[in-house]
Amino acid sequence: MKKGKVIQTLLLSLIIMLIVSACGNAGNKEAAKDKGANSGTEAAGNAGDKAAADAPVEITLLNSKGEIQAQLEEAAKSFKEDNPNITLEIIPVPAGQSPFEKASALYASGNPSTITMLDTGDVEKFKDRVLDLTNEKWMADRVDRSTDLTTFDGVNYAFPLAIEGYGFIYNKQVVDAAVGGSFDPSTINTTKALEELFAKIESSGKKALVIGPMDWSLGAHYLPLAYASQSTDPQAVTQFIEDLKAGKVDLAGNAVFNGLLDTFDVMKKYNMDKASPLAGTYERTGELIGKGEVGILFQGNWVWPQIKGFDTANGAYGFLPVPHSNNPDDFGNTQVSTAVSKRLVLDKEVATPEQQAAAKKFLEWMVYSEKGQDFLVNKANIITAFKNITLEPADPLSKSLAQYIADGKTQDSMSALPADHWAKVGASMQKYLADAGDRATVFKEIQEYWKAVK
Structure with a gap:
């Protein structure tokens, strides 16, 4: 009896094992089936990600540095060669319009550019509409202080595109002939020495100077020298x-402002266009000094493409500071003005994640690729704000600026002025240039401008 029960128990156990085994095999087959399905889904997902990465992306760049429009368009083509799925369109800011005005209009229309080139002082106004760039790779390679003015509450919002500088540009061939030997730029360190040089150039049969009457040149570059030269302490x-805003400054009694206008009076006296002082154009001033028709031009290194186009003699050029007194030791008399002048910001309101990624790729391409560096230094004649870029500027104006920087002979440009400063204060300087307003009028209008700034 016990033996039979044992046999029955063994048979029952065997049946159960067979059933469990069958169920297990079925489960394994189902699991295998599910795994295959999941693998297919994962593969499809990876393929989708790759397809998304390779999908065509169109981005735009609003360019407020008109002299490099053609170079930027070539850079866009070169960038596309390295990134076939990205198309970059370069949109110029219309002549006479500030980048702030154009960018504001594009945002108002709901169609901002993916990348916008702004003046330094404009970045803060757009900080709520553009991407945080604090953790981008190039931040580790930027030069010291290059993002200080675009960092708010510990967040940097802009890419430092170009270090630029300005002052008196001289055509060495013309001034060498005027002084009867090799011209030494360090001798021009007072207003008196500048006027003597102008007189020598005129005596040699050339015109001494041409003044570009553009409001941006007078209002964003010339007059701000009077702010920057107030002190060596930023x-x-x-x-x-701040004191100007509070109405605490009387410019009529300010030595630097009066001294800078004294220098401007000398410039007006020797201006080639003094019969029609507002008729000149930016392009024409570059042509005149490039052809050697004038010896001196107040402008920045960005004018080199215009000069180069007319320089058939392959001449030498350099910068002189703009003196504002007859004391060589006064700050500003031996320094040229330099700063990171142009910044790139990336839209976050309208741009898609794909467009934002493409825009970031373009910034990295400029800093780290051979083609990008070639565009910045050799094509656009830009003094870069990145330590890893070892290419040296080839054009004489950038070389001259680089030497002033190396010698510690620079002052900070007033690159964070309000967006409307150059238009409004520039208009006051235009009136002074054309003798349509006296010095008291200029000072009064400047003071009224600052008291209205919020």
Whole structure:
């Protein structure tokens, strides 16, 4: 009896094992089936990600540096060669319109550019509409202080595109002939020495100077020298601006402002266009100095493409500071003005994640690729703000600026002025240039402008 029960128990166990085994095999087959399905889904997902990465992306760049429009368009083509799925269109800011005005209009229309080139002072106004770039790769390679003015509450919002500088540009061939030997730029360190040089150039049969009457040149570059030269301490300069806003400054009694207009009076006296002082154009001033018809031009290194186009003699050029007194030791008399002048910001309101990624790729391409570096330094004649770029500027104006920087003979440009400063204050300087307003009028209008700034 016990033996039979044992046999029955063994048979029952065997049946159960067979059933469990069958169920297990079925489960394994189902699991295998599910795994295959999941693998297919994962593969499809990976393929989708790759397809998304390779999908065509169109981005735009609003260019406010008109002299490199053609170079930027070539850079866009070169960038596309390296990134076939990305098309970059370069949109120029219309002549006479500020980048702030154009960018504001594009945002108002709901169609901002993916990348916008702004002046330094404009970045803060757009910081709520553009991407945080604090953790981008190129931040580790930027030069010191290059993003200080675009960092707010610890967040950097802009890519430092170009270090630029300005002052008196001289055609060495013309001034060498005027002084009867090799011209030494260090001898021009007072207003008196500048006027003597102008007189020598005139005596040699050439015109001494041409003044570009553009409001941006007079309002964003020339007059701001009077702010920057107030002190060697940047904080003191900032306080001077705050005092202007508060109505605490009487410019009629300010030595630097009066001295800079004294220099401007000398410039007006020797201006080639003094019969029609507002008739000149930016392009024409570059042509005149490039052809050697004038010896001196107040402008920045960005004018080199225009000069080069007319320089058939392959001449030498350099910068002179703009003196504002007859004391060589006064700050500003031996320094040229330099700063990171142009910044790139990336839209976050309308641009898609794919467009934002493409725009970031373009920034990295400029800093780290051979083609990008070639565009910045050799094609666009830009002094870059990145330590890893070892290419040296080839054009004489950038070389001259680089030497002033190396010698510590620079002052900070007033690159964070309000967006409308160059238009409004530039208009006051235009009136002074054309003798349509006296010095008291200029000072009064400048003071009224600053008191209205919020």
